[in-house]
Amino acid sequence: MNKLLEVKGLKTYFHTFKGTVKAVDNVSFDIHEGEILGVVGESGGGKSVTGFSVIRLIDEPGQIESGEIIFNGTNLLKKSESEMNKVRGKEISMVFQDPMTSLNPVYTIGEQMDEVLLLHEKLNKHERRNRCIELLKDVGISNPESRLKNYPHQFSGGMRQRVVIAIALAANPKLIIADEPTTALDVTIQSQILKLMKKLVEEHGVALMLITHDLAVVSEMADRINVMYCGKIVESGYTREIIENYTHPYTEGLLNSIPDIDKDKSKLNTIPGIVPNMFDLPKGCNFSPRCKNCQDICLEKEPKLTEIGENHYVSCHFPLRKEAN
Amino acid sequence: MLRYLVFRASQLILVLIVVSILVFVFTSVMGNPVYLMVRENATEEEVQAAIEYLGLDKPLPVRYGIFVKNALRGDFGKSYVYHQPALRIISERFPATIEIVIVAMLLSALVAIPLGVYSGAYPKNFFSKSIMTISIAGISLPSFWVGMVLIFVFSLKLGILPVSGRGDVGVFLGIKTSLATVSGWRHIILPSVTLALGSLATILRLTRAGMQENMRQDYVKFARAKGVPRKKVLFGHALKNTLIPVVTIFGLQLGGLIAFTTITETIFSWPGMGKLLIDAINSADRPIVSAYILFVAVMFVFINFVVDILYTIIDPRIDLK
Numbered sequence: 001m002n003k004l005l006e007v008k009g010l011k012t013y014f015h016t017f018k019g020t021v022k023a024v025d026n027v028s029f030d031i032h033e034g035e036i037l038g039v040v041g042e043s044g045g046g047k048s049v050t051g052f053s054v055i056r057l058i059d060e061p062g063q064i065e066s067g068e069i070i071f072n073g074t075n076l077l078k079k080s081e082s083e084m085n086k087v088r089g090k091e092i093s094m095v096f097q098d099p100m101t102s103l104n105p106v107y108t109i110g111e112q113m114d115e116v117l118l119l120h121e122k123l124n125k126h127e128r129r130n131r132c133i134e135l136l137k138d139v140g141i142s143n144p145e146s147r148l149k150n151y152p153h154q155f156s157g158g159m160r161q162r163v164v165i166a167i168a169l170a171a172n173p174k175l176i177i178a179d180e181p182t183t184a185l186d187v188t189i190q191s192q193i194l195k196l197m198k199k200l201v202e203e204h205g206v207a208l209m210l211i212t213h214d215l216a217v218v219s220e221m222a223d224r225i226n227v228m229y230c231g232k233i234v235e236s237g238y239t240r241e242i243i244e245n246y247t248h249p250y251t252e253g254l255l256n257s258i259p260d261i262d263k264d265k266s267k268l269n270t271i272p273g274i275v276p277n278m279f280d281l282p283k284g285c286n287f288s289p290r291c292k293n294c295q296d297i298c299l300e301k302e303p304k305l306t307e308i309g310e311n312h313y314v315s316c317h318f319p320l321r322k323e324a325n
Numbered sequence: 326m327l328r329y330l331v332f333r334a335s336q337l338i339l340v341l342i343v344v345s346i347l348v349f350v351f352t353s354v355m356g357n358p359v360y361l362m363v364r365e366n367a368t369e370e371e372v373q374a375a376i377e378y379l380g381l382d383k384p385l386p387v388r389y390g391i392f393v394k395n396a397l398r399g400d401f402g403k404s405y406v407y408h409q410p411a412l413r414i415i416s417e418r419f420p421a422t423i424e425i426v427i428v429a430m431l432l433s434a435l436v437a438i439p440l441g442v443y444s445g446a447y448p449k450n451f452f453s454k455s456i457m458t459i460s461i462a463g464i465s466l467p468s469f470w471v472g473m474v475l476i477f478v479f480s481l482k483l484g485i486l487p488v489s490g491r492g493d494v495g496v497f498l499g500i501k502t503s504l505a506t507v508s509g510w511r512h513i514i515l516p517s518v519t520l521a522l523g524s525l526a527t528i529l530r531l532t533r534a535g536m537q538e539n540m541r542q543d544y545v546k547f548a549r550a551k552g553v554p555r556k557k558v559l560f561g562h563a564l565k566n567t568l569i570p571v572v573t574i575f576g577l578q579l580g581g582l583i584a585f586t587t588i589t590e591t592i593f594s595w596p597g598m599g600k601l602l603i604d605a606i607n608s609a610d611r612p613i614v615s616a617y618i619l620f621v622a623v624m625f626v627f628i629n630f631v632v633d634i635l636y637t638i639i640d641p642r643i644d645l646k
Contacts, residue, residue: 059546102543105642106566
C-alpha cells in the first residue's frame with residue numbers, strides 16, 4: 001500500500017508567558033492508504049495537537065516550528081491558507097471529541113452537511129440534498145429526509161456523533177482524523193460508534209487516524225499503533241505486536257491499566273506518578289520519574305527511537321523483552 | 326404562538342395600567358398649569374374658571390377615571406400650550422425623531438458589528454486594541470459634549486455641515502421625511518452620529534465579548550476543519566451565535582433612543598419628540614407629558630416583542646412557549 005501521509009520531524013510548540021511547551025516534539029510517522037492508525041497516550045501527551053497539526057489548525061499561541069507533513073506527495077506546511085481550505089474537509093476531515101459542541105447550535109443538520117458539499121463538490125442543490133440523505137442513511141440515522149431540517153439540540157449525543165461522521169465523510173476524504181471520537185459518549189454508544197466508523201472507513205477506503213487515550217479501543221480498531229508520551233512517540237508498531245510484544249514500560253503501564261473483567265482483582269493497576277509538567281520536562285527520558293526500570297543513564301540521556309523488530313520502534317534504553325520474562 | 330401573543334398582550338395591558346397610574350399621579354402632583362393659562366393679575370373668578378375648564382376641581386380618582394376613559398379613545402386632552410390634541414402633536418413630531426434614530430442605529434450596527442467581530446477574532450492585534458480604547462471614549466463621553474464638539478468642528482470650523490435644524494422635508498411613501506432630500510441628509514448626519522456613539526460603543530464591546538467566547542467553541546474549529554474559510558466562519562458561524570445578546574441590547578438601545586433623544590434634539594434644535602418633551606415639561610403641559618410617556622411605554626413593549634421574535638429566528642433552541 002502507498003503512503004498517504006508522511007509526517008517527518010514535526011515540532012509544534014506553544015509559546016506562553018510561562019515558557020515554551022513542546023506539545024509535539026520531533027514526531028515522525030506515516031499512514032498508508034485505507035489504514036487505521038491508533039494514537040494513544042494520556043491526556044497532555046500531544047496526541048490531539050499532532051492531529052490538529054496535520055490539518056494545520058493550531059491556535060495561538062501554538063505554532064508548527066518545523067518538520068514536513070507530506071500528504072499525497074505534497075508538503076501541507078508549504079501550502080497557503082486558501083490552499084489548505086481545499087484540503088480540509090475535502091482530502092482530510094476531522095471528527096471531534098464532543099458532538100454536543102462540535103455542531104453549530106443555530107444551523108440545521110442539513111445546512112451544516114450542505115456546507116461541506118457546497119465547498120468541495122460540484123453538485124446542484126438537488127444532488128446535494130440527495131447526497132446528505134444518503135450519508136445520513138449510511139451512518140444509521142432513520143428518517144433522514146425529515147431529520148435534515150432538525151437542529152443539533154434535537155439529537156442525542158450518539159446521533160450527533162453520527163451526523164459529525166457523516167459530515168466528515170461527505171466530500172469523500174482520503175483521511176479522517178478522529179480526536180477521541182467516543183470519549184464524550186455513553187459506554188453503550190461508544191462501541192456502536194466505533195463499529196460504525198470501522199465499517200465506514202473500510203467501505204469508503206478511507207484512512208483513519210484514531211486518537212484516543214483508550215488502548216482497549218485502539219487494539220480492536222487499529223492496524224498500527226503509535227504510543228505517545230509528553231509530545232514524543234515512545235513506541236510504534238503493528239497492533240498485535242504492540243499488544244503482545246510491547247517493549248516500552250509506558251505501553252506496559254497503559255495495557256495493565258485496562259480493567260479485565262475475567263480477572264478478579266480488588267485493585268486497578270495504574271501507572272505510578274503523574275504526567276510531568278510540560279513546562280519543566282525531566283532531563284533524559286521523559287518517563288524516567290515514573291519508570292520502574294529507571295537507571296542512571298535514563299536520567300541523563302534521552303533514548304532514541306530505534307527499530308526493535310519488523311516495523312516495531314521503541315525509544316527506551318532498556319526495552320522490555322517478553323522472552324526474558 | 327397564539328398563547329404567546331395573548332400573554333404578550335396581557336403583559337402590555339398590565340404595563341399600561343401601571344404606567345398610566347404613575348404618570349397620572351406624578352403629573353397631577355407636580356406643577357400647577359392654571360397659572361400658566363390665566364393672565365398675570367387674574368381675579369379669583371378667572372382662576373376658578375380655568376380650574377373648572379381643566380377639570381382640576383374634581384377629586385384625583387375621578388380625574389384618573391376620566392383620563393383613562395379619554396385615553397382609550399386616544400384623547401389625552403388638548404395641549405395647554407398648543408391647544409391641539411396631545412397625541413396629534415406627538416405623532417407629528419414622531420417621524421423627525423424616528424429618522425435620526427434609524428440612521429443612528431443603522432450607523433452603529435453597520436460599524437459596531439463588523440468591528441466587534443474583527444476585534445473579537447483578533448484580540449491581540451494592534452488595530453483591535455485601538456478600537457477598544459476608542460470605544461471606551463464612545464461610552465464615557467456625554468452626548469451633549471460630543472454634539473457640541475461635532476458642531477464646532479464640522480459646522481463652524483470646516484463649514485461642511487449645517488449647525489442645526491431639520492432641513493428640507495420631502496415626501497417618501499406618503500411620509501414627510503428629511504431622508505428624502507439632500508439637505509435633509511446633510512442635517513441628519515451630525516445628530517445621528519451624536520446619538521449613535523453611545524450605542525455603537527456598547528454594541529461593539531458586546532459583539533467583541535461574544536465573539537471571543539464563541540471563537541473558542543468547538544463548532545468554530547469544526548467548521549474550519551470542514552474547510553470553511555476563516556472569514557465565513559467568523560461571520561457565518563460565530564457571529565450568529567453572538568447575536569442574541571447583541572439583539573437584546575440593540576432593542577433596548579433603539580427604544581431608549583426613540584424615547585430619550587431629548588439632549589441631542591435640544592442641542593441640534595431638531596424638531597422631534599425629545600425636544601417636545603423638554604418643552605412640555607418646562608411649561609407643565611400635562612397632556613403632552615402623559616401621552617408621551619404612555620406612547621413610550623407601548624413602544625418599549627412592542628420593541629421587546631419584536632426582539633423576542635428575532636430570538637427565535639436567530640436561535641432555534643429558544644421556544645416562545
